[in-house]
Amino acid sequence: ALFVSENENILAIHRKITAAFExxxxxxxxxxxxxxxxTIMYSLDCFPTQLDIREFIAEVRGVFMFTLFIHKLTNHDxxxxxxxxxxxxxxxxxxxxxxxxxxxxxxxxxxKLMMEEGEPFTQExxxxxxxxxxxxxxxxxxxxxLINKLTADAPK
Amino acid sequence: MPxxxxxxxxxxxxxxxxxxxxxxxxYRQYVARLEMRRRCTWNIxxxxxxxxxxxxxxxxxxxGFLMDHFTPASSERNLISHIFRENEVCRDADxxxxxxxxDIEVPxxxxxxxxxxxxxxxxxxxxxxxxxxxQQLHARYVLQILGETWRLLRILxxxxxxxxxxxxxxxxxxxxxxxxEDLLLIFYKNGLPSCEKPYVFNGDFVDRGKNSLEILLIxxxxxLVYPNEVHLNRGNHEDHIVNLRYGFTKEVLGKYRVHGKxxxxxxxxxxxxxxxxxxxxxxxxxxxxxxxxxxxxxMVARMDRHRYVxxxxxxxxxxxxxxxxxxxxxxxxxxxxxxxxxxxxVRSLTNTSAPGQRNNIPRRSLHxxxxxxxxxxxxxxxELKERxxxxxxxxxxxxxxxxxxxxxxxxxxPTETHGxxxxxxxxxxxxxxxxxxxxxxxxxxxxxxxxGPDVTEEVLGKHNLQLLIRSHECKQDxxxxxxxxxxxxxxxxxxxxxxxxNRGYQASRTCRELTLRQRSTRSxxxxxxxxxxxxxxxxxxxxxxxxxxxxxxISLRHWATATERxxxxxLPWRVLRPQLINRAQHGMVDYQQWIxxxxxxxxxxxxxxxxxxxETIFRIIDTDHSGLIxxxxxxxxxxxxxxxxxxxxxxxxxTDLAQSMDFNxxxxxxxxxxxxxxxxxxxxxxx
Numbered sequence: 001a002l003f004v005s006e007n008e009n010i011l012a013i014h015r016k017i018t019a020a021f022e023x024x025x026x027x028x029x030x031x032x033x034x035x036x037x038x039t040i041m042y043s044l045d046c047f048p049t050q051l052d053i054r055e056f057i058a059e060v061r062g063v064f065m066f067t068l069f070i071h072k073l074t075n076h077d078x079x080x081x082x083x084x085x086x087x088x089x090x091x092x093x094x095x096x097x098x099x100x101x102x103x104x105x106x107x108x109x110x111x112k113l114m115m116e117e118g119e120p121f122t123q124e125x126x127x128x129x130x131x132x133x134x135x136x137x138x139x140x141x142x143x144x145x146l147i148n149k150l151t152a153d154a155p156k
Numbered sequence: 157m158p159x160x161x162x163x164x165x166x167x168x169x170x171x172x173x174x175x176x177x178x179x180x181x182x183y184r185q186y187v188a189r190l191e192m193r194r195r196c197t198w199n200i201x202x203x204x205x206x207x208x209x210x211x212x213x214x215x216x217x218x219x220g221f222l223m224d225h226f227t228p229a230s231s232e233r234n235l236i237s238h239i240f241r242e243n244e245v246c247r248d249a250d251x252x253x254x255x256x257x258x259d260i261e262v263p264x265x266x267x268x269x270x271x272x273x274x275x276x277x278x279x280x281x282x283x284x285x286x287x288x289x290x291q292q293l294h295a296r297y298v299l300q301i302l303g304e305t306w307r308l309l310r311i312l313x314x315x316x317x318x319x320x321x322x323x324x325x326x327x328x329x330x331x332x333x334x335x336x337e338d339l340l341l342i343f344y345k346n347g348l349p350s351c352e353k354p355y356v357f358n359g360d361f362v363d364r365g366k367n368s369l370e371i372l373l374i375x376x377x378x379x380l381v382y383p384n385e386v387h388l389n390r391g392n393h394e395d396h397i398v399n400l401r402y403g404f405t406k407e408v409l410g411k412y413r414v415h416g417k418x419x420x421x422x423x424x425x426x427x428x429x430x431x432x433x434x435x436x437x438x439x440x441x442x443x444x445x446x447x448x449x450x451x452x453x454x455m456v457a458r459m460d461r462h463r464y465v466x467x468x469x470x471x472x473x474x475x476x477x478x479x480x481x482x483x484x485x486x487x488x489x490x491x492x493x494x495x496x497x498x499x500x501x502v503r504s505l506t507n508t509s510a511p512g513q514r515n516n517i518p519r520r521s522l523h524x525x526x527x528x529x530x531x532x533x534x535x536x537x538x539e540l541k542e543r544x545x546x547x548x549x550x551x552x553x554x555x556x557x558x559x560x561x562x563x564x565x566x567x568x569x570p571t572e573t574h575g576x577x578x579x580x581x582x583x584x585x586x587x588x589x590x591x592x593x594x595x596x597x598x599x600x601x602x603x604x605x606x607x608g609p610d611v612t613e614e615v616l617g618k619h620n621l622q623l624l625i626r627s628h629e630c631k632q633d634x635x636x637x638x639x640x641x642x643x644x645x646x647x648x649x650x651x652x653x654x655x656x657x658n659r660g661y662q663a664s665r666t667c668r669e670l671t672l673r674q675r676s677t678r679s680x681x682x683x684x685x686x687x688x689x690x691x692x693x694x695x696x697x698x699x700x701x702x703x704x705x706x707x708x709x710i711s712l713r714h715w716a717t718a719t720e721r722x723x724x725x726x727l728p729w730r731v732l733r734p735q736l737i738n739r740a741q742h743g744m745v746d747y748q749q750w751i752x753x754x755x756x757x758x759x760x761x762x763x764x765x766x767x768x769x770x771e772t773i774f775r776i777i778d779t780d781h782s783g784l785i786x787x788x789x790x791x792x793x794x795x796x797x798x799x800x801x802x803x804x805x806x807x808x809x810x811t812d813l814a815q816s817m818d819f820n821x822x823x824x825x826x827x828x829x830x831x832x833x834x835x836x837x838x839x840x841x842x843x
Contacts, residue, residue, distance in 0.1 A: 035741065042188030047181055118176030121183075124712070124743055129183060150179075150186040 020044050050119045104140040257299035260415070271297045273304065277350075280377035284343075287336060287370045295415035298373065302422045305376040308383060309429040314461045315453065316387045316434040318354065326354045328442055330627035330646040331391065334365025334404070339374065349378045349386045356434050358627045358646070359391020359444030359585070363402035369411060372423075390430035391444040392585040392603070392628070396420065397466045409783065417782075428462040432584055439622045446587035446626050446643075447615050448605045449595040451580065459577040467582045467603070588629055589643050609639040616642060688736070692751050694722045699747040709744040712737075784824040 020043050024036040038053045048056070105113075107130050114121040114129070121129070133146050262270070269286040271279050271293075283293065320326045327346050332339055349355045357375055362368035378386045392398065399405045399420075408423075409416040433443040433456065441453075586604025590596075593608040616624060625644045636645045688695065698718035702710045710718070715737075716729035729736075737745055 038184070039188040042185045047185065049181075113176050114180060116176075117173050118178075118180050121180060122743070125183070125187075128187070147182075150182045 017044065103144060104135075104138075104142050106140055107134055110141055257296045257303065260294075260296040260299065262294050262296055266294055267291070268293055269297075271300065273300060275301070275304065275377055275380040277381050280374065280381055283377055284340070284374055287367070287374070288340065292411060293370075293373060295412050295419070298369075298412070298419055299415070299422070301373055301376050301380070302419065302426060304380055306422065306426050306429060308380060309426060309431075310462075312429075312431050313457065314432050314459060315457050316356075316389075316431050317438075318356070318387060318434055318436045320354060320437055324352065324354065326356060326436060328356045328358060328625055328646060330358055331360035332357070332365070332371055333360055333393070334362055334368035334371060334407070336365070336367035336370050339371055349382055351382065351385055354385040354387070356387045356389065356436075356442050358434075358442055358625070359389045360393045360627065361388075361391070362404040363393045363399060366403075366407060368404045368407055369419075387434045388430055389434055389442060389444050390427065390432055390585065392467070394427040394430055395466045395468060396424045396427065397468045424465055425462070428465040432456055432461055432581060435621070438620065440625060441616070441619070441621050441623070442625045443584050444626060445583070445585045445604055445628045446589060446607060447611065447624065448583035448587055448607055449611045449614070451583060451615050453619050455577065456580050456584070459580070461581070463574065464578055464581050467578065467585060586628075589626075589638050589645070591638070609642070612639040612642050688719075688723070691722050695719065696747065696751055698722050703747075708748055709746050712743050712745055715745050715747065784826060786824050 020040050024033070024040060037057055038048070041048050041053065041056075111126055111130070115123075115126055130141075133141050133149070135142060268291040269282045271282070286293065318326065327342075329339075329342060343349075347353050355378070361371050361375060365371075375386070375388060379388060393402065393404070396405070405420060408420050412419055433441060433453070435441055435453075583604050586598060586601055588598060588601070588604070588606055589612070590606040590608055593610040595605050595607045595611050598604045598606050612624060616622065623642060623644060625646060627646050629645055629647060635647065637643065638645070695718065698721055699710055699715070700706075702714035702718060712733060716733070719729055737750055
């Protein structure tokens with residue numbers, strides 16, 4: 001689940017989770033808003049599905065206690081191995097698009113893909129991705145640039 | 157070109173879904189990582205720059221509180237005396253002995269740099285190379301350097317007077333804060349100090365960064381080699397009490413487990429001997445913080461600056477005495493004596509007008525200040541004023557009656573003058589400029605004042621100066637002029653000053669690329685939040701236009717439009733949105749709550765203050781800097797803190813905690829282990 005090596009003991013895991021938890025614990029009550037759970041889990045290098053996150057949240061009401069958080073994270077595997085791609089695998093993806101030789105996607109294409117397939121993006125997520133990653137002059141998204149950014153400081 | 161989504165070719169379908177899933181998953185992870193980083197750095201920055209500074213007040217009041225509640229009968233007496241008992245009054249000869257490094261042997265296994273004295277340029281170079289390689293200088297050499305530095309500083313005047321001839325430049329370096337890479341970068345870009353390359357280092361060499369000691373050693377090294385060309389000004393962080401809180405003490409003790417305490421003690425003395433200001437060519441005043449309407453450079457030049465080891469404690473703080481024969485020794489050789497207290501008038505840390513006036517400072521003026529980010533909401537500001545009033549030292553002195561008095565024969569009765577002098581120093585080291593005329597106390601920092609352009613004119617005029625160069629505040633571009641270009645704030649290092657033109661000076665900056673950009677982003681965000689807060693009623697009005705049914709929420713699109721309409725900054729609000737709004741659900745934002753959250757100092761404070769205060773207090777209790785305290789000390793400290801903070805915590809809880817912290821069961825508690833587990837305690841008491 002969490003990317004910890006065998007040598008790291010429980011105290012280290014504890015600290016890791018605590019560090020991820022803290023910035024969202026605005027009132028220092030060891031509680032975070034459930035809407036932040038996804039972010040916290042991702043930042044701990046877990047790859048939960050949206051369903052995972054919803055289920056996680058469904059188990060508590062409103063705010064999420066730190067101890068419960070640790071308990072769940074250390075006892076549940078939030079990585080679906082089949083879907084965990086390495087960066088190299090990601091770069092093979094464009095081949096299914098007609099524009100593959102040119103190495104880019106038009107915003108409409110990316111939008112359709114992201115918002116209709118898999119675990120669809122919200123409009124906000126889509127807007128954000130497009131705003132940040134679209135090449136302004138040509139109004140396209142260069143695929144390898146995008147992938148590089150996403151995987152730049154990925155775990156392992 | 158649309159994706160080929162042909163139903164009777166399952167492989168394509170599967171690939172499309174898989175592709176989407178992968179990208180989505182990775183993207184969400186990426187965003188989360190960014191968010192986390194932003195959140196962390198933002199919080200840290202905020203808490204340091206805001207809550208930290210305000211917290212200084214609270215720490216200061218905690219001292220006051222401790223002294224208020226000291227009674228001879230209470231069992232806490234010993235503890236407090238223990239805390240406040242200062243160094244024995246030492247003659248210089250004693251200090252020489254204390255500085256002695258000769259007994260310390262450098263083992264053969266030591267692979268760091270070896271130094272010879274007197275210090276040479278070669279020696280300093282060796283030192284820098286070694287630090288680049290992350291080596292550590294042996295304690296013997298550290299003590300030698302410190303000893304030599306102390307001997308040199310003692311003969312320097314309070315105000316360095318520097319003459320730079322027409323063809324020369326002088327480099328003025330702002331806050332370094334323990335960041336060795338920055339210092340090395342400055343040397344790389346500007347050149348090393350030398351006879352042809354004079355430097356002024358304008359304070360705040362230590363704390364926050366993790367190479368404070370290395371920076372000091374390099375600066376002291378250059379000072380020893382080029383005493384006429386290298387000038388050091390004292391900053392507000394050259395203060396052992398501030399160091400307890402902001403990391404320098406910890407750094408030294410961590411790096412030098414055996415000799416750390418001694419090194420810290422010597423540094424206390426050295427800090428008190430650092431000059432307070434530098435004047436270049438009789439025209440430019442360089443000082444760390446700034447000035448006040450009472451700044452009198454002649455008084456500053458005359459005083460015994462080394463009396464003021466820490467400006468967080470006024471010179472004649474009443475000292476509870478053990479057996480009445482420590483002469484209520486103030487800091488080191490400082491005289492003290494409650495007799496003086498009975499005679500004395502108001503001594504407060506900030507530059508204040510009469511108490512009545514203080515309470516009438518309109519909130520607006522603080523909020524419009526570009527510096528110090530006074531985003532105080534009502535209750536915090538009121539609380540500050542109340543505490544100021546309650547724990548202002550004037551009342552403390554008057555109330556404490558139970559103390560023995562034995563004034564130090566060597567220094568005579570402390571006088572009114574010492575209070576004035578002390579205030580001069582506080583103002584020099586802690587003040588910030590403000591755009592409006594006047595001079596008011598600096599509530600945000602808890603020390604010094606805010607001074608206006610009229611004060612600049614007056615003080616510069618009085619002393620026939622043309623320009624004031626100071627640091628102490630983070631500036632987005634690394635530097636900023638104000639007060640009709642009469643005041644220059646340098647935060648990043650390296651402005652150089654060139655004599656020659658009619659105006660007599662020219663300043664320009666060099667780049668500290670990466671750190672500067674980091675600082676810029678943070679500073680920019682901070683400035684932005686300030687702007688948002690300052691315009692909050694206009695913003696709420698604009699939001700309400702999009703919310704005719706008064707639901708309290710509006711869409712993000714409307715939020716962006718309204719904000720731009722009010723602020724007219726032409727910013728990409730969409731992109732900034734994640735850094736400005738914490739919670740947006742389904743594309744809607746609760747704008748009332750958002751506005752409330754802009755005045756977040758309460759929350760930030762709560763988040764970090766207990767941590768730092770507790771650690772600082774622990775380190776104070778641990779007077780021998782051993783890193784360990786006894787159960788009893790632990791228990792008493794915790795009780796004091798909890799009553800000060802009005803927390804409820806039972807004796808049993810404290811005892812249980814103490815015992816659980818004592819891993820090796822030897823009856824003492826390691827401070828570091830305790831701090832790690834602090835959060836767990838909080839959870840159980842609030843459960």
